[in-house]
Amino acid sequence: MDKQSTAGSAKAGRRGFLKSAGAGLAGSLILNATGPNASAQEGAPESITHAGAGRPLTDKEKIARIASNTWPIRYIFKSHAVMAAPQEVEQMKKKYGEITMLDFPDFTKQQFPGVYQMDLFSGLFGDAGDDSMFVTTTINVNGSTHTMREFDPASASGKKWLEKMSSKMVATGTKCHHISNNAPRDICELDTERRKAGIEVAKKWLDGAAMLGAKSMRVNSGGPRIAPTPVADPSSYPKNDALAQYLTNCIESFKEMADYGGKLGVKVTLENHWGLTASPTNIRIIVEEVNNPFCEASPDFCNWEHEYLLFHGLQELAPYAHTNVHAKYWSRWKNPDVQRNVRIMLNANYTGLFALEYEEGPWDGVEGAKYLYREVMAAL
Numbered sequence: 001m002d003k004q005s006t007a008g009s010a011k012a013g014r015r016g017f018l019k020s021a022g023a024g025l026a027g028s029l030i031l032n033a034t035g036p037n038a039s040a041q042e043g044a045p046e047s048i049t050h051a052g053a054g055r056p057l058t059d060k061e062k063i064a065r066i067a068s069n070t071w072p073i074r075y076i077f078k079s080h081a082v083m084a085a086p087q088e089v090e091q092m093k094k095k096y097g098e099i100t101m102l103d104f105p106d107f108t109k110q111q112f113p114g115v116y117q118m119d120l121f122s123g124l125f126g127d128a129g130d131d132s133m134f135v136t137t138t139i140n141v142n143g144s145t146h147t148m149r150e151f152d153p154a155s156a157s158g159k160k161w162l163e164k165m166s167s168k169m170v171a172t173g174t175k176c177h178h179i180s181n182n183a184p185r186d187i188c189e190l191d192t193e194r195r196k197a198g199i200e201v202a203k204k205w206l207d208g209a210a211m212l213g214a215k216s217m218r219v220n221s222g223g224p225r226i227a228p229t230p231v232a233d234p235s236s237y238p239k240n241d242a243l244a245q246y247l248t249n250c251i252e253s254f255k256e257m258a259d260y261g262g263k264l265g266v267k268v269t270l271e272n273h274w275g276l277t278a279s280p281t282n283i284r285i286i287v288e289e290v291n292n293p294f295c296e297a298s299p300d301f302c303n304w305e306h307e308y309l310l311f312h313g314l315q316e317l318a319p320y321a322h323t324n325v326h327a328k329y330w331s332r333w334k335n336p337d338v339q340r341n342v343r344i345m346l347n348a349n350y351t352g353l354f355a356l357e358y359e360e361g362p363w364d365g366v367e368g369a370k371y372l373y374r375e376v377m378a379a380l
Contacts, residue, residue: 060114062380066373067117067177067324067355068108070101070124072365077101079128096366101125102165105172111366112356112373117177119324119355120212122205125151126161133157139185150183153208162211169212176212177353178298178324180271181205181219187257188223188250188276195249198222202257202268209266216267216323218298219257221250221276221286246276251289258295267323269298272313278305280316287320297321301341302330302359314341318348325350326357327372338372342379 070077075092078100099107101124108115126133134149152158169175184202186194202219209217228242257268276282283297297320304313310333325345329336342354354376358368 057380059377062377063114064117065353065380066112066115066376067119067353068104068112068115069119069180069326069355069357069369070104070121071119071180072356072358072369073099073107074121074124075365077124077128092364095364100127102168105168105174108174109172111370115373116174117353118174119178119180119326119353119357120176120214122151122179122181122183125153126158130157130161133161152204153211154204158208159211162208166212176209176214177216178269178355179205179209179212179214179217180326180357181217184219184222186222187219187253188221188246190245190249195253199253199256203260206257206261206264206266206268210264214266216269216296216298217261218269218271219254220273221246221270223250223275225274227275227278227282243276247282247285250276250286254286254290254295255292258290258292262292262294267294267296269296269321269324271298271300271326272303272317273300280309280313283317284320296323298324298326299345300326300357301328301338302333302336303328307333310336311340311344314344315348318345318350321345321348321350321352323352325352325354327354327376328357328359329361329368329372329375330359331361338375339379342376346379 075089076096078098133155135152137150138147184198186198189195223246230238230240232238261268270277270283297317299314299317299321304310356369356372
C-alpha cells in the first residue's frame with residue numbers, strides 16, 4: 001500500500017477508534033483487577049501480563065515503558081534561566097553537578113539504570129553560550145511583558161547542535177521519545193497572523209524533533225491563561241461563544257500541525273495545562289475534531305484545577321493517549337496516588353511510556369523522579 005493510501009486508511013479509522021476507545025482492553029494487554037489497591041470503579045489491576053505469554057512483565061519490559069525527564073532537574077542545567085530560588089539551584093548543582101542537554105543521556109543512564117528513553121523540555125535545548133542558535137522572543141505573562149531567548153531548531157547552528165545531540169544518543173544507546181515544548185505559542189489565538197506564526201514555530205520544532213527521532217511533541221494551545229466563561233442570558237441558557245471560537249482556531253491549527261507532523265512521523269500532543277486545555281473535555285473535542293492519528297493527548301497526572309479532576313479527568317483523557325504521559329508527583333494535592341493513575345492509563349489500553357516528571361514535594365528533582373520510577377514499576 002502506498003503512503004497516501006496508508007495515511008487515508010489511518011484517518012478513516014480514527015473515528016472508529018475514538019468511539020470504541022476505553023470500552024475495554026484489546027489483545028495486547030491483559031489486566032488483572034486484584035490486589036489491595038484495586039478500585040471497583042476503575043477495575044484497577046495489580047499486575048499486567050502479555051497476551052499469550054500468561055506472565056507478568058519482566059523488569060526489563062517494565063523499564064522499557066519508562067522515560068527519564070529533564071524538567072525535574074532543570075535547575076542544574078548550565079546558564080539557562082530557571083524559576084527557582086538561588087539557594088535551591090546551588091544545592092542541586094552541588095549534589096549532582098552542572099550539565100547541559102548533551103550530558104543528559106549519560107545522566108539518565110547513571111541515575112536510572114536500564115532506562116534509555118527520554119522526555120526533553122524545549123527550554124533546555126542548545127548551547128547557552130552560543131547566541132546564534134537562539135531567537136529573542138517577547139511574551140506576556142499575567143499582564144507583564146518578558147523577553148527571553150529560545151532555541152531555534154531551524155538555524156544553521158541549531159541544526160548542528162541537533163546533529164550533535166543525535167550522535168550523543170546513538171553513542172549512549174538512548175532515545176528521545178518525546179519533546180515537552182513550550183516554544184510554539186498563540187495556537188488558538190484570535191489574531192490570524194500571531195496564530196500562523198505560532199504554527200510556523202511548531203513546524204520548525206517538528207523538523208527538529210524528527211532529526212532526534214522523537215515520536216511525539218507537545219504543543220500548548222495558547223490563548224488566555226484562564227478559558228473564557230459563559231455569558232449569562234436572562235431569557236435563555238448561557239452561551240460561551242468566545243470559548244467556541246478559541247476551540248475552532250485551535251482545531252484548525254492542530255489539523256495543520258498534525259498533517260505536517262504526519263509527513264515526518266512525529267505526533268503533536270495536547271497536555272492538560274492552562275486555558276483551553278485545563279478542561280479534559282476541551283482536549284477531547286480538539287483531538288476528535290482534528291481526527292488524525294498524529295494528534296493525541298499526552299496527559300499529566302497532576303495538572304488539574306481541582307482535586308476531583310485528579311483521577312476523573314485522567315480517566316476522560318486516557319483513551320486519547322497512546323505515546324507519552326507524565327507520571328507526576330505534586331504536593332499541591334494531598335494524595336496524588338501515582339499507582340492509581342498508572343492503572344487508569346493501563347485500563348484504557350495505554351501502551352505508551354510514562355515519563356518521570358516530578359514537580360514539587362518532599363524530595364529534590366532526582367530523588368522525586370526516582371520515587372516516581374518505583375511507583376510506576378510497582379503499578380506495571
